Amino acid sequence: MNPPLLRFESAFARVLVAALAFGLAGMFLWAADSAPSTAAVPEKPKANPHRDDVWVLPVGEPVPPEGEAAEPLRRHCALCHSFDYIATQPRLSRTGWAASVEKMRSKYGAPIPTNQVPALVNYLVTNHGKE
Numbered sequence: 629m630n631p632p633l634l635r636f637e638s639a640f641a642r643v644l645v646a647a648l649a650f651g652l653a654g655m656f657l658w659a660a661d662s663a664p665s666t667a668a669v670p671e672k673p674k675a676n677p678h679r680d681d682v683w684v685l686p687v688g689e690p691v692p693p694e695g696e697a698a699e700p701l702r703r704h705c706a707l708c709h710s711f712d713y714i715a716t717q718p719r720l721s722r723t724g725w726a727a728s729v730e731k732m733r734s735k736y737g738a739p740i741p742t743n744q745v746p747a748l749v750n751y752l753v754t755n756h757g758k759e
């Protein structure tokens with residue numbers, strides 16, 4: 629046995645053990661920090677700061693206007709979408725509205741009898757047309 633070497637060895641070993649301990653502690657801290665933590669979720673959600681804001685939604689016009697002329701629209705178009713939806717579309721020519729009504733029938737399955745189409749197109753051209 630060589631006492632000086634032993635002393636050196638034991639000092640070296642102590643440094644080594646200390647370094648390992650620090651390293652491990654560091655790794656644990658790092659892992660704990662990066663793991664999802666439930667402590668981040670507040671127990672009570674914050675009050676909504678916009679809670680008292682006044683919300684005014686645009687006033688819709690979900691049904692066509694009263695009157696005989698709009699009757700075909702009420703009967704055949706309001707079935708699927710609001711009258712607004714039709715009224716806010718770009719104005720179309722007679723050909724355009726005829727094609728649109730035909731599209732509702734053929735593509736979207738609108739149950740519109742053929743003999744109702746002229747009245748519908750007339751109404752649309754008169755009120756939302758560009759002729």
Ligand code: HEC
Nearest residue numbers: 704705707708709714717728729731732736737738739748
């Ligand atoms: C069977 C249901 C149905 C009926 C009835 C119906 N539509 Fe539609 N309509 C649709 C659907 C579906 C769309 C497409 C909506 C979308 O794109 O989000 C649409 C869209 C439209 C559009 C927007 C332009 C376009 O071509 O997408 C117009 C204008 C329109 N319809 C007019 C009419 C008119 C006028 C009538 C009555 C003659 C009518 N619709 C009846 C289902 C219908």
